[in-house]
Amino acid sequence: SKWVYTFGDGKAEGRADMKNLLGGKGANLAEMSSLGVPVPAGFTITTEVCTHFTQNDRTYPAGLEEQVADGVAQVEKVMGARFGDPDNPLLVSVRSGARASMPGMMDTVLNLGLNDTTVKGLIRQSNDERFAYDSYRRFVQMYGDVVLGVEHHHFEELIQDLKDDRGVDLDTDLSADDWKDLVSRFKARVEEELGRPFPEDPQEQLWGAIGAVFGSWMNNRAVTYRRLHDIPAEWGTAVNVQAMVFGNMGEDCATGVCFTRDPSTGENVFYGEYLVNAQGEDVVAGIRTPQHLTIHGKQLHGSDLPAMEETMPELFNGLCDVRAKLEAHYKDMQDMEFTIQSGKLWMLQTRTGKRTSKASLKIAVDMCREGLISETEAVDRIDPAQLDQLLHPMLDPEAEKDVLTKGLPASPGAASGKVVFSADEAEDWVKRGEKVILVRVETSPEDIGGMHCSEGILTTRGGMTSHAAVVARGMGRPCVAGAGDIRVDYKAKTFTVRGRTVGEGDVITLDGSKGEVILGSVATIQPELTGDFATLMEWVDGIRRLRVRANAETPEDAATARKFGAEGIGLCRTEHMFFDPKRIIHMRQMILADDEAGRRKALDKLLPYQRQDFVELFEIMQGLPVTVRLLDPPLHEFLPATDEEIDDVAQAAEVSPETIRAAITRLHETNPMLGWRGCRLGVSFPEIYEMQARAIFEAAVQVHKDTGETVVPEVMIPLVSSKKEVDLLRAVIDTAAKEVFDATGASVDYIVGTMIELPRAALRAAEIAETAHFFSFGTNDLTQTTLGMSRDDSGPFLQYYREKGIYEKDPFASLDINGVGELVELAAERGRKTRPDIKLGICGEHGGDPASIGFCEKNKLDYVSCSPFRVPIARLAAAQAVL
Numbered sequence: 001s002k003w004v005y006t007f008g009d010g011k012a013e014g015r016a017d018m019k020n021l022l023g024g025k026g027a028n029l030a031e032m033s034s035l036g037v038p039v040p041a042g043f044t045i046t047t048e049v050c051t052h053f054t055q056n057d058r059t060y061p062a063g064l065e066e067q068v069a070d071g072v073a074q075v076e077k078v079m080g081a082r083f084g085d086p087d088n089p090l091l092v093s094v095r096s097g098a099r100a101s102m103p104g105m106m107d108t109v110l111n112l113g114l115n116d117t118t119v120k121g122l123i124r125q126s127n128d129e130r131f132a133y134d135s136y137r138r139f140v141q142m143y144g145d146v147v148l149g150v151e152h153h154h155f156e157e158l159i160q161d162l163k164d165d166r167g168v169d170l171d172t173d174l175s176a177d178d179w180k181d182l183v184s185r186f187k188a189r190v191e192e193e194l195g196r197p198f199p200e201d202p203q204e205q206l207w208g209a210i211g212a213v214f215g216s217w218m219n220n221r222a223v224t225y226r227r228l229h230d231i232p233a234e235w236g237t238a239v240n241v242q243a244m245v246f247g248n249m250g251e252d253c254a255t256g257v258c259f260t261r262d263p264s265t266g267e268n269v270f271y272g273e274y275l276v277n278a279q280g281e282d283v284v285a286g287i288r289t290p291q292h293l294t295i296h297g298k299q300l301h302g303s304d305l306p307a308m309e310e311t312m313p314e315l316f317n318g319l320c321d322v323r324a325k326l327e328a329h330y331k332d333m334q335d336m337e338f339t340i341q342s343g344k345l346w347m348l349q350t351r352t353g354k355r356t357s358k359a360s361l362k363i364a365v366d367m368c369r370e371g372l373i374s375e376t377e378a379v380d381r382i383d384p385a386q387l388d389q390l391l392h393p394m395l396d397p398e399a400e401k402d403v404l405t406k407g408l409p410a411s412p413g414a415a416s417g418k419v420v421f422s423a424d425e426a427e428d429w430v431k432r433g434e435k436v437i438l439v440r441v442e443t444s445p446e447d448i449g450g451m452h453c454s455e456g457i458l459t460t461r462g463g464m465t466s467h468a469a470v471v472a473r474g475m476g477r478p479c480v481a482g483a484g485d486i487r488v489d490y491k492a493k494t495f496t497v498r499g500r501t502v503g504e505g506d507v508i509t510l511d512g513s514k515g516e517v518i519l520g521s522v523a524t525i526q527p528e529l530t531g532d533f534a535t536l537m538e539w540v541d542g543i544r545r546l547r548v549r550a551n552a553e554t555p556e557d558a559a560t561a562r563k564f565g566a567e568g569i570g571l572c573r574t575e576h577m578f579f580d581p582k583r584i585i586h587m588r589q590m591i592l593a594d595d596e597a598g599r600r601k602a603l604d605k606l607l608p609y610q611r612q613d614f615v616e617l618f619e620i621m622q623g624l625p626v627t628v629r630l631l632d633p634p635l636h637e638f639l640p641a642t643d644e645e646i647d648d649v650a651q652a653a654e655v656s657p658e659t660i661r662a663a664i665t666r667l668h669e670t671n672p673m674l675g676w677r678g679c680r681l682g683v684s685f686p687e688i689y690e691m692q693a694r695a696i697f698e699a700a701v702q703v704h705k706d707t708g709e710t711v712v713p714e715v716m717i718p719l720v721s722s723k724k725e726v727d728l729l730r731a732v733i734d735t736a737a738k739e740v741f742d743a744t745g746a747s748v749d750y751i752v753g754t755m756i757e758l759p760r761a762a763l764r765a766a767e768i769a770e771t772a773h774f775f776s777f778g779t780n781d782l783t784q785t786t787l788g789m790s791r792d793d794s795g796p797f798l799q800y801y802r803e804k805g806i807y808e809k810d811p812f813a814s815l816d817i818n819g820v821g822e823l824v825e826l827a828a829e830r831g832r833k834t835r836p837d838i839k840l841g842i843c844g845e846h847g848g849d850p851a852s853i854g855f856c857e858k859n860k861l862d863y864v865s866c867s868p869f870r871v872p873i874a875r876l877a878a879a880q881a882v883l
């Protein structure tokens, strides 16, 4: 088997499409090398080796050793240096690289190959003894920590001791001899801790580092990251061994990170940051504030430091060429890392750049207009979950705000929350039901759990490509980074800015689009749905087959749904219309009445409200289909609870409170979700559905008369399990329709259908379709009844089910395709057999979930119906489902 793939010198054994085997980094290094982009030579050890290593007690497959040796020989040849050579030593980096990017989650070793002999060679090469010993001590420190497991603090302590000895404060005050001295102190401490010396042999160093990087695939933070991002453990990581280039060998050296377009706005401008005389990790770690690549970037962020465009124009042009080449080749925005060693440019990485939702949209639309990609590709590029962020609130520009300070606009969106100062506290507070903003000097990979549960993240150090910024953008959390005016005091749990102090638990607001940190909470508004958004949605609508409707009952929701492009209402839950205090009393009166006369009395009071509700809905929907579901509440949701409520109902019904109490006792149910609800109400008390049907038809006739729109109500019967229920209730509806039409001398077309939300209904779909014109799959109840898991109570134990992989996703959020899905498929098939043109839709929560929408497309349902805010997501997912 082939375990090792080499690259460098304009050639490569791998390709960009080999990410599964080589990881993202390795595959793209190979591709860049083949494209003729300057890449330091190296080789990639495949992810299959990681799997072997993990499953076989940290051992390697046969043949690996020889292949690595050949890989090293190849790198030596290309770079003209040799491992362990005292004059011209080859030094390498050893880095992880998984299929999906997992920034900072796994281990890295740099400057590998240094020892007491080769450091002399590095001195000769660099002409800089201080640099060579600094590199050497960095290597011993990193290797000691990452590979040998000697904890970080040992090295920190020794550095501090040395500084104390020399009476200096800063690293920059230490001389070559000091670093040399430190190397000895580090090695002595390693030996003390481990009982064996630090390895001098570059081969031994290399194998140690390879094992450590493979091993880091299973470390805690990598495991957590994978859990949060749904990355399977089986993927494994590749290991990249690559010749070192140094960005910290002097003033003609630099290192940086750049994007082919602005990752915040999506604008087609070169965007990036770099540090002169620094090593790669320094930019990402946010230890020094970097300079901008372009004059544009400098002006955009009001930086005083000169841009690379000004200080190193030739190298900048070289980088621009790489930018153009890579974007044209990959046809997507790239995130690149580069190093300049003694005036020569080297590319260390390229990958598809993470971007904000706004940028994602703009880049897709722009690239299509630039002719780089097609409309279909543009649509396919947008992650429906990312689109979600665009639909979320921004700060109201009119609102008063008390801006404490500004930092970098690292990740857009706005959020308010209570200040906490550690990731652990963030998690604790959120568990208690609080909303928090995580405030840190800087964040590190260990913080991701706490970052994930925070509303927003504020850091006082680091740039746009710092850990906090990158991770927050990926998570869609607003983030203000590098707010340098803020002084954080972790001990006191406060931060101070310009003489003002904010403590733990105080509310602040972040505007991640502007970089503002605001005291208190600020009103928000909905974003504009025009421009690129509208353009993309036009393309989406040209592609999709599924119709998208909304679940809505109030005029506001219906209007929002229309604004987001809903093509009708797929579910109007009429019980929600009765929670208004003016109505609930009559609703209760109706439920608690002990005879038909009592119920009719209450229903008469409800009819005008109900009719008006439908008039408004029909008007807003302007002839689009509206599915009205007849009453379906588990009665307990409406029962009066307090003495006051009981007295009110008694008064309205003109009976004693005792009568009401007796009725409540009579109606008490042990298992209300499987109780007296849905069409069982209509079967027991047909006058309820009669009133609702009457209200629907009177409203339809009236709106048709007033506006001239064709109103086609779709009347839906909930929670059916047998054809007989549907027969009985359809007769009630048809009679009401006839009465209204006779009385008004007008008529409208209408259809009557059922929800399919019980397994028996799915099984008996063939005969139910004899009476029903349409089915709407109520997958909330269908999931609850198929899995036998309460939709209201299963959260706590479902967590274990997901952890153990029994259900990979929450079946109430994403359709259980194998189980519940089979019932949907079967009911659709049986229903169509009876009635070939039967209209089929889904209106459970799953109607807004992209994976479930894919399933609906596969089964050729007619529409999905979801909450108004999810309508654009559903439209996009429906388009992607046909691609």
Ligand code: PEP
Binding pocket: 571, 573, 757, 777, 778, 779, 780, 781, 782, 843, 844, 845
């Ligand atoms: C369903 O059960 O999926 C449904 C849409 O109805 P409700 O959520 O109102 O029970």
Ligand code: MG
Binding pocket: 757, 778, 780, 781
């Ligand atoms: Mg239901």
